Structure formats: structure tokens, C-alpha cells
Amino acid sequence: MVSTALLGGTGHTQEVKKRVDPKYPAILKQAGIEGEVHLKVRVDEQGKVANVEVVKSSREEFTNATMEAVRQWEFTPATDNGKPVTAEVTVPFKFTLGADSYVSGSEEVFQLKENVLKILRGEMTADVNSFIGHEAYVVVGNKLEHLKGLLADKRKSGMFVEGKSSTAEMSRLITDDSHTSAYLMLKTRPGAGKGHRFHTIVFMQSPAGEWKLVTWHVSQ
Structure with missing residues (x-):
């Protein structure tokens, strides 16, 4: 399971209009490895993702999965005095295992x-x-x-x-x-x-x- 929530950033509170969930890396899921990633996302005046930076991450595989997903997100634009502006928001992800994780091998x-x-x-x-x-x-x-x-x-x-x-x-x-x-x-x-x-x-x-x-x- 992958869970996420928006944290505070610059500009007014933003909402995600289009969300693509990251895929749990198969190798890490099968290996029983959990982890988390925090991304800093810069959103332009149209609500498109302009840039993504890693704040912290427990594994490179989780980083790649979350960045690939977040680059496809769309937001409601932040505003300043009623005008759309560029803003930043921090997005944390937590990768946790369910009962379907497994190990296989001969x-x-x-x-x-x-x-x-x-x-x-x-x-x-x-x-x-x-x-x-x-x-x-x-x-x-x-x-x-x-x-x-x-x-x-x-x-x-x-x-x-x-x-x-x-x-x-x-x-x-x-x-x-x-x-x-x-x-x-x-x-x-x-x-x-x-x-x-x-x-x-x-x-x-x-x-x-x-x-x-x-x-x-x-x-x-």
C-alpha cells in the first residue's frame, strides 16, 4: 500500500486535480522492504508540475516510483490576490506492505x-x-x-x-x-x-x- 498527503508549501492551499499513484517497486515488495519518500513539488501557474526535488528518501527505487507518478499530477493553481502564481508543496509518501507480500525461490x-x-x-x-x-x-x-x-x-x-x-x-x-x-x-x-x-x-x-x-x- 502507498499512502500520501499534501503538506504545507508556498501560496494558498492546493488540491490535486489529477493524481497518479506510484507503483510499489516489485523487488522491494517481494523482499519485504517498506520505506518513505518526501518530495518538494513546484507547481506552475497552470497547475502543472514544473519541477520535483527529493527532500528525503529511504530507497532509490521508491524515489524513482514516486517521481515518475508525481510528474503526471495536476493541481489547482495557487493564487496571490486572485492571480495564479507558481508555488511549492511537499508531498510525503509511505510504502507499507500488505498481506500479499511474498518470497519465492527454488x-x-x-x-x-x-x-x-x-x-x-x-x-x-x-x-x-x-x-x-x-x-x-x-x-x-x-x-x-x-x-x-x-x-x-x-x-x-x-x-x-x-x-x-x-x-x-x-x-x-x-x-x-x-x-x-x-x-x-x-x-x-x-x-x-x-x-x-x-x-x-x-x-x-x-x-x-x-x-x-x-x-x-x-x-x-
Whole structure:
């Protein structure tokens, strides 16, 4: 469910004449992720949306969904001494899940999570190495690295591999409708007294039916 309400802005109180509701991003809905976005909307003298800015947002996917929808809105123009004027209004959105959210995946897909945890713990067996795609890359902070090259470089791998004390405190694994791609969202703690890390990992299934890791994004 997506809920919204207009907050105060410049000019007289405005009403929405045409409203297009944002779509809940499918990946986040299936992953059980809720969030919110606040947008600042500039409305011209005709009541059309002239500009949209993000005030705050919990996820980029929610930002994209709300901005796409709000750009299609139409308002009653604000007035000053009876004349239409340009005005701004803040629009908050809240994305909350209903009972229809779900997680899906085959037994093979769920094994992908175990392989990811082995990588984080430095347990690079032949089976684990084989499921990493040749062109797979990882983003750690603002650095983009070739994943296999990173893991092979002991100096660099230290910024990525968490060690044997790494634990997964929360995870969500989903597949798309065609079951040819999978998404793992993982929250880990590298060790006692250390902060959490958040991982978003994408897998693709080859024509031969083999699952390969293709992208991995890490943030703290």
C-alpha cells in the first residue's frame, strides 16, 4: 500500500486535480522492504508540475516510483490576490506492505545464499568460485571492482571479505516471475563490536540452467 498527503508549501492551499499513484517497486515488495519518500513539488501557474526535488528518501527505487507518478499530477493553481502564481508543496509518501507480500525461490536458489556467506567468510571452494560469473563486479562504498580479481588480491580482498566470524542477521531472497534471475538482500555483522553491512546481490540463470552471481553492492 502507498499512502500520501499534501503538506504545507508556498501560496494558498492546493488540491490535486489529477493524481497518479506510484507503483510499489516489485523487488522491494517481494523482499519485504517498506520505506518513505518526501518530495518538494513546484507547481506552475497552470497547475502543472514544473519541477520535483527529493527532500528525503529511504530507497532509490521508491524515489524513482514516486517521481515518475508525481510528474503526471495536476493541481489547482495557487493564487496571490486572485492571480495564479507558481508555488511549492511537499508531498510525503509511505510504502507499507500488505498481506500479499511474498518470497519465492527454488532449493537451488536458496543455496546461493550459502555460497555468498562462504565468500564473506573466505571459504573459497571450487564450487563457490564456479558460481561467480566471469564478468561479475562488486561495488564497495564508491569503488567498483571485478569480483574475481578482488577476491584473488589478498590486499584488496580485506575490504570485502569479512572473515570466519561473519554472521547473517537478516536476509531476503526472491526470484522474478520467470525464475531466471534472483535477488539477495543480506544484513551481516563482520564480527563482535563491528557495524552492520548491507548487501544487495543479483544472480542470473544461464541457458544451461546454472546460476551465476553477476553484481554485488555493499554498503554500511
